Amino acid sequence: MKQLVIDFQKCDAGRNCNHECEMECAIKVFKVDDPAQAALQIKAYEEGGGKAILCDQCGDCMVVCPSEALKRNKLGVVMIDKQLCVGCYMCIGFCEKDAFMRNPDWIVPHKCTSCGVCVKVCPHGALSIVDVPEPAVRII
Amino acid sequence: MSQLVFDPTKVMDIDYTKRTEYLDRLEALRAGMRTLKEVPFQPSLPDKGYTNRTLYVNVGNLEVTEKPVTQQMKDVFIGGRGFGLYHLWNAVKPTTRWNDPENEIVISPGPVAGMTQYAGTGKSLVVSLSPQTDIPIDSNVGGFYGPLLKFSGFDALELQGKADKDVILFVDGVKGIIRIEEVEGGPEDSHVLAELLTHMYAEDEKDLPNVSVVSSGAAAAHSLIGMLNFSFYDRRRKCVRFKQAGRGGIGTVFRDKRIRALVVRGPKVAGDLNHPVDPETIAKTGIKYHKEIRENDGGQCMMRRNGTAHIVEIMDAYDLLPVHNFQYGSHPDVHKIDSAYWQQRCTQATVDGCWYGCSMACAKGADGLVLKTGPYKGDMVTVDGPEYENAAGLGSNCGVFDPDYLLELNFYCDTYGICTITWGTLTAFVMECYQRGILNRERTCGLEMTWGNAEADLEMMHQMARGEGFGKIAGMGVKKMKEYFIKQGWGDPQLINDIGMENKGLEYSQYMSKESLAQQGGYALTNKGPQHDEAWLIFMDMVNKQIPTFEDKAEALYYFPLFRTWFGLNGFCKLPWNDVVPANNSEQPEAHKVPEHVQNYVDLFSATTGVKIDKEELIVQSAKVYNFQRVFNIRMGKGLRLHDAAPYRSLGPVTKEEYESRAERYDQQIVTEMGLDPAGKSTEEKMALHRTWRTGRFSKLMDSVYARRGWTSNGVPTLERLKELGLDAFPEVVDVVKQHL
Incomplete structure (x- = not known):
């Protein structure tokens, strides 16, 4: 399955960039001029280093979705079907990586779909799309 | 007690998509139906949780009326059970009894019902004059009927009158049609009837989750303990499942009115159909709660794994589990029906909420049960539950510790349309009467009602569904059985009154209260x-x-x-x-x-x-x-x-x-x-x-x-x-x- 990964050897958690990845995702994917709505979030720690909040396509959200709105596409990426989503946000509450997100203006939640638009704009080349095996389905 | 740890490798390997299907009976059912009345209406969505109108249907004279929801109704009665009691008060007189035409069944979901962001928000409240207690009974039930009724345009449904022949009331909240249809022949038991009606009224396969059926079963008409099943379509299992408005005999009123089923077809559900004033607070509160379930449930009650059956062993450990008609509080065989067993027997790799967004997901299901008795002998079925009340009531309280028989009892209670709690308590009473010589084989018409005799227990239920034998006496409930046994001169009246676990005519549910x-x-x-x-x-x-x-x-x-x-x-x-x-x-x-x-x-x-x-x-x-x-x-x-x-x-x-x-x-x-x-x-x-x-x-x-x-x-x-x-x-x-x- 296609998975977005970040290399913190290269990413400095936004200290010397303009969060181009977040901006590109917000504008290109979600058509909003607000990086807070991007499907990946880079956070810097005060003590140095940082973390990325992004979806690794683990599929836990598919297990808890009551309306079968979440399914893998042929690339193994977990996609949300807006027509089936009932806006319950169990996908958000049960995501251990906090990677499922919600824009207060929308009913349907959203997340990273490994589309790669962020990869192209990262000035440090820290982001990449890799192909990894799908994990086994968990009972949650 | 140590915390039970879930081991996914121990879950039984049962294909949860397989069960006996009854769709080949669909055309025969359709052939026996004819429209008595069709009324158009304007579908509408709620505003701030209310649609501001209720639906009145008289199944006797076929009157169909819309009524406004007044500000006073909202201020004093809020909705749900409050609306039910308000409508029922206005419908009946002090002399009205359960089987008088003016008695009503009122179904109302309440203003918050239908919210999808918080756990446990899809309930319907059902109110009627009870055949068991002669006073209002209220029952809180899951399934999709109430929310879909509201999203069709009604805050409550009042059912009054009595039909001459069986009728089905269909509310199409998409096309704006209310239809009363007469039905001759066809199934009565819920697991068959609701499957057929769900498929009959859904436009296509995608529409199946938007249809919900309320039905009862064969035993409701021959007893006072009838129950109502509220359906929801289980997308993973691809079958119709139920939650029950169990207590007090509302299913008996339903069948006495000759209502075979209520069907609603609502719009596709979304997260904002209630049009709340502050969706942001609802979203944040819901997500906070989902996280709480994710983080705490596994170390607390394990509702997602066991449902309410998680307390079987706790009640047993604290000497509070009803055993042998509430005589004792524990039993050495309880391990056969405790949650460690049920979490292996119930399907786990699926979603078990009885309304969207219920992260507690306690509506467990045991799949692949092949029935050993009764009219569906040999069929493979999915059993809803067992919930704690069923494990305790049908199980320990009657000395039944065989889990397959317990599931079969649970299944037949559901499809016959009777309350599992009531059945458990009344059977425990019968068994203790048998133990103490108040009853014997002659008086039970051959049923050997010894502790743990699940086959006799099931036969008593099948008799009741057929309206014959001792099963019909049992179906009167504990209060009337007490009166009957005393009148027959069977046993010491004080003993009979002391051990008959009812109050106001309703059977006790499954907690042993002696020490509390x-x-x-x-x-x-x-x-x-x-x-x-x-x-x-x-x-x-x-x-x-x-x-x-x-x-x-x-x-x-x-x-x-x-x-x-x-x-x-x-x-x-x-x-x-x-x-x-x-x-x-x-x-x-x-x-x-x-x-x-x-x-x-x-x-x-x-x-x-x-x-x-x-x-x-x-x-x-x-x-x-x-x-x-x-x-x-x-x-x-x-x-x-x-x-x-x-x-x-x-x-x-x-x-x-x-x-x-x-x-x-x-x-x-x-x-x-x-x-x-x-x-x-x-x-x-x-x-x-x-x-x-x-x-x-x-x-x-x-x-x-x-x-x-x-x-x-x-x-x-x-x-x-x-x-x-x-x-x-x-x-x-x-x-x-x-x-x-």
Whole structure:
């Protein structure tokens, strides 16, 4: 399955960039001029280093979705079907990586779909799309 | 007790998509149907949780009317159970009985119902005059019917009248059609009927989840203990499943009206159909709660794995599990039906909520059961549950510890349309009567009703479904069986009355209250009869030890019945309130109230309706409806102190064996509570001392609780209390009370 990964050897958690990845995702994917709505979030720690909040396509959200709105596409990426989503946000509450997100203006939640638009704009080349095996389905 | 740990490798390998299908009967059913009346209506979505109209249907004269929801209805009755009681009061007279045409069945989901972001928000409340109690019964049930009815355009459905032949009421909330159809032939039992009707009324496969069916079954028509199944379509299993409006015989009223089924087809559900005033608060509160379930459930109740059956072994460990008609509190074979077993037997790799967004997901299902008896012998079925009440009632209380037979009992109760709790308690009573010679093989027409004889238990149920044999007598319920046995001269009347576990005509649910004064009151001092949903205090009293003093217990019997009433006004489920709690809950003041969750409910109500309330106002809202219901009971001839009396089995040891099974505890109480010395006294003498002390203590509890509730010592709400709650605006309510002051 296609998975977005970040290399913190290269990413400095936004200290010397303009969060181009977040901006590109917000504008290109979600058509909003607000990086807070991007499907990946880079956070810097005060003590140095940082973390990325992004979806690794683990599929836990598919297990808890009551309306079968979440399914893998042929690339193994977990996609949300807006027509089936009932806006319950169990996908958000049960995501251990906090990677499922919600824009207060929308009913349907959203997340990273490994589309790669962020990869192209990262000035440090820290982001990449890799192909990894799908994990086994968990009972949650 | 150590915390059970879920091991996914132990879950039985059962294909949850496989079961016997009945769709080949669809055309035959369709051929037997003809339209009696079709009325167009304008579908509408709620605004701030209300559609502001209700639907009245008379299945006798085919009248179909819309009624407005008034501001007074919202202010005083809120919705759900409140709307049900309001409509029922207006429909009946003090002389009305359950099978009179003017009796109604009212279904109302409540203003919050249909929310998808918080767990347990899809409930329908069903109200009717009960064939068992002759007073209003209310039942809180999951499934999709209530929310889909509201999203079609109605805050409540009133059903009145009696049809000559079986009818189906179809509400199409997409096309705007209300249709009453006559049906000849075809199935009556829910698991077949609802499958066919779901497929008949859905436009296509994608539409199946938007259809919900209310139905009963063959046994409802031949008994007083009929139940209603509310369906929901399980997308993973690709089958129709049910939640039950079980207590008090509403299914019997339904079949007496010759209603075969109610069907609603609603719009596709989305997260904002209630049009709440503050969706942001709802979203944040819902997500916070989902995270709480994710983080805490596995180390607390494991509702997602076990459902409510998680407390089987806890009740057993604390000597509170009903065994052999509430004689004993534990049994060595309980491990065969405890949650460690059910979490292996129930399908786990699926989603088990009875409404969207329920992260608690307690609606477990046991798939792949091949039936051994009855009209569906050999069929493979999915059984909903078993819930705790079924494991305890159909299981330990009757001495049935074979899980497959327990599931079969559960299945047939459901599809025949009878209440599992009632069936468990009445069968336990029959079995104890058999044990004590009140009944014998001749009197039961050949049924050998010994403890644990599941085959005889099932045969009694099949007889009832056929309307024959001893099963028909059993279907009258414990109260009428007691009267019948006494009239026949079978056994000692006092013993029969002591061991027959009913109050107001309703059978006790499955907690052994002998050692819990709070639960004794929680059962007997109820409006509808001894059902734990009004005051489930046994856990906080006996397990968590959170209400140790007499005053604590009396206060709990004021607060919790009101707090829990509120769930039914709004369309909430009560389980998410305290079947998981915040990690720091025990550090909070009044931890037994789960204060953070109370605030969640305050926030969800305000955010939906725009009516700002706080936790105190929440109780006032409930008190209006609770006291209205008490007055309603009085209006119908019950609701006074004498009707709150409890069978002695619920208060203390009736028999020598019961006393001696707990002799050390009971002897100690003679010393500590009565200041006497048990030495040298016979068991009979000590039992008599206990009886005097326990009945006196219960009477004192009644005095305290009545006073705290603002009632006279006869259990009548005072005029001051009515005025304080604004119920003096209803002259009829005041008139009822005045006759008893």
